[in-house]
Amino acid sequence: MERVDAENEKNFTKQAIGTTGGHQPAEFFAHDRNRRRRRAFRGGADPACLCRQHRPEEDRLCTGCRDCLKRPAGRGGILPGRPTRSWVYRGRVVRGTGSSLVPVPNSYLGPTIHVKTGQKVRIRFNNHIPDESIVHWHGLHVPAEMDGHPRYVIPQGKSYMYEFEVRNRAGTYWYHPHPHGRTGPQVYGGLAGLFLVSDDEEAAAGLPSGAFDIPLVIQDRSFDADNQLVYLNGQMMGGMMGRMGGFLGDRILVNGQPRFTLPVATRPYRLRLLNGSNSRIYKVAWQDGRPLVIIGTDGGLLEKPVERSYVMLAPAERLELWADFSRDSVDSQVGLVSLPFDAGMMGGGMMGRGRMMGGGNALPNGAGFTICRMHIQRRERSKFSLPARLSTISRYRPQAAVNAGRPRSFSLLMRHMAWTINGRTFQMEAVAADERVRLGTMELWEFTNPGGGMGMMGGMGMPHPMHLHGKQFQVLSRSGVRHAGYVDEGWKDTVLVMPGERVRLLVRFDDYPGLFLYHCHNGA
Numbered sequence: 001m002e003r004v005d006a007e008n009e010k011n012f013t014k015q016a017i018g019t020t021g022g023h024q025p026a027e028f029f030a031h032d033r034n035r036r037r038r039r040a041f042r043g044g045a046d047p048a049c050l051c052r053q054h055r056p057e058e059d060r061l062c063t064g065c066r067d068c069l070k071r072p073a074g075r076g077g078i079l080p081g082r083p084t085r086s087w088v089y090r091g092r093v094v095r096g097t098g099s100s101l102v103p104v105p106n107s108y109l110g111p112t113i114h115v116k117t118g119q120k121v122r123i124r125f126n127n128h129i130p131d132e133s134i135v136h137w138h139g140l141h142v143p144a145e146m147d148g149h150p151r152y153v154i155p156q157g158k159s160y161m162y163e164f165e166v167r168n169r170a171g172t173y174w175y176h177p178h179p180h181g182r183t184g185p186q187v188y189g190g191l192a193g194l195f196l197v198s199d200d201e202e203a204a205a206g207l208p209s210g211a212f213d214i215p216l217v218i219q220d221r222s223f224d225a226d227n228q229l230v231y232l233n234g235q236m237m238g239g240m241m242g243r244m245g246g247f248l249g250d251r252i253l254v255n256g257q258p259r260f261t262l263p264v265a266t267r268p269y270r271l272r273l274l275n276g277s278n279s280r281i282y283k284v285a286w287q288d289g290r291p292l293v294i295i296g297t298d299g300g301l302l303e304k305p306v307e308r309s310y311v312m313l314a315p316a317e318r319l320e321l322w323a324d325f326s327r328d329s330v331d332s333q334v335g336l337v338s339l340p341f342d343a344g345m346m347g348g349g350m351m352g353r354g355r356m357m358g359g360g361n362a363l364p365n366g367a368g369f370t371i372c373r374m375h376i377q378r379r380e381r382s383k384f385s386l387p388a389r390l391s392t393i394s395r396y397r398p399q400a401a402v403n404a405g406r407p408r409s410f411s412l413l414m415r416h417m418a419w420t421i422n423g424r425t426f427q428m429e430a431v432a433a434d435e436r437v438r439l440g441t442m443e444l445w446e447f448t449n450p451g452g453g454m455g456m457m458g459g460m461g462m463p464h465p466m467h468l469h470g471k472q473f474q475v476l477s478r479s480g481v482r483h484a485g486y487v488d489e490g491w492k493d494t495v496l497v498m499p500g501e502r503v504r505l506l507v508r509f510d511d512y513p514g515l516f517l518y519h520c521h522n523g524a
């Protein structure tokens, strides 16, 4: 069988010059802490031992994982019992404030990077995993060579220097590996972390901060009887459907932990949700039906809070919630859930791999479950009230697009058992004529998900979260199917296009020339 290429990455290009400078250096490692005693996990990746402690001073040297393996059962891992081997990003601040790298407790997740708009960062990425890799700063507006295009991959033992100025507004961005064809397994193996940007506008909004500003990174994983990660399973159909449809795990982890419960007080919180899963979509809602109060999306704060009864959160998308527990009673719990929905045949829905195709997935895409729980533990009075105004977003005018009325259109199609954009699969450097854009212009783009494809899989739709590297865009309109649960009011870098749906967006190509990717974020 021909090679199945599920990434569907495409390049787009533009011309001009950008500059970088450097202060605030940090060093960055993708660790394989298990080189000596590695055991392959299914799917071919080679994860290391999961370490709970990420004390920065330990992060300089990385030699095997004797410590981790000696840790008593239940203390070194994700599940009770044997520790789970995984990969992990670790970092230390070389110069600058120590608080710019904050470890995520009890997690394989990389340290959370805290920066301010306008700050210059220098990060050396040292690749210690037995695979080529490169880091992509998802959502950040950086020069092409700093963006983690797969053509910049480095092998084990080599390093890549990142230097850029943070030009994004305040928001919840993130970082993950981006080697071609290996992104899925590397993210799955544990490589991902948050990149939080703050600025004055955000500070002026008066939102809960510090211990009341809490990221929730939602991911799904599957484990074998030995507590080790299981990736695409070996079965012919399961593996093939997995590569086309993307991996779905049967355990939901939040911040790297199963059955995650957040102890909270009777006051408002800012919750930053990131869907860090390979392919699972969450239909996020509060279990008791209270409305979600949304204050931010991929590219930071909305102008004003909006309410939804639920929100679809596709892979790589972020959602910021105002969560006020002041009317909850002490000792009660509120669940954050994913409601059931129809993900389509290829989307790994109930009718797809879950049952019909025998892929053996115990938790199909679209199944309902609890993501995590808030446990109201103590009473606290706070003066915080929901701000009526959060930020200023200047809306792009569709007439200002250079191709107003003639959208640059991209069709998401299944061809020869592979997902394509306008019939094309990933090219490392080649750029098609309809993928060239002019620097300094604003364009109207259109993604169409016809909801099917050719051949055996014809007619079976799949949701596609479409991501543009290096910029934030504005969703102009949606048509085709009526789906609720979108927050299109703010800045986005990833947009969910459901089967049968057409999404139009406005995007400005500014500052940086070169090759940037756009692709579906379903990772296999």
Ligand code: C2O
Pocket (backbone or CB within 6 Å): 136, 138, 176, 178, 316, 467, 469, 517, 519, 521
């Ligand atoms: Cu989040 Cu091309 O990636």
Ligand code: CU
Pocket (backbone or CB within 6 Å): 419, 463, 464, 465, 520, 521, 522
């Ligand atoms: Cu896709």
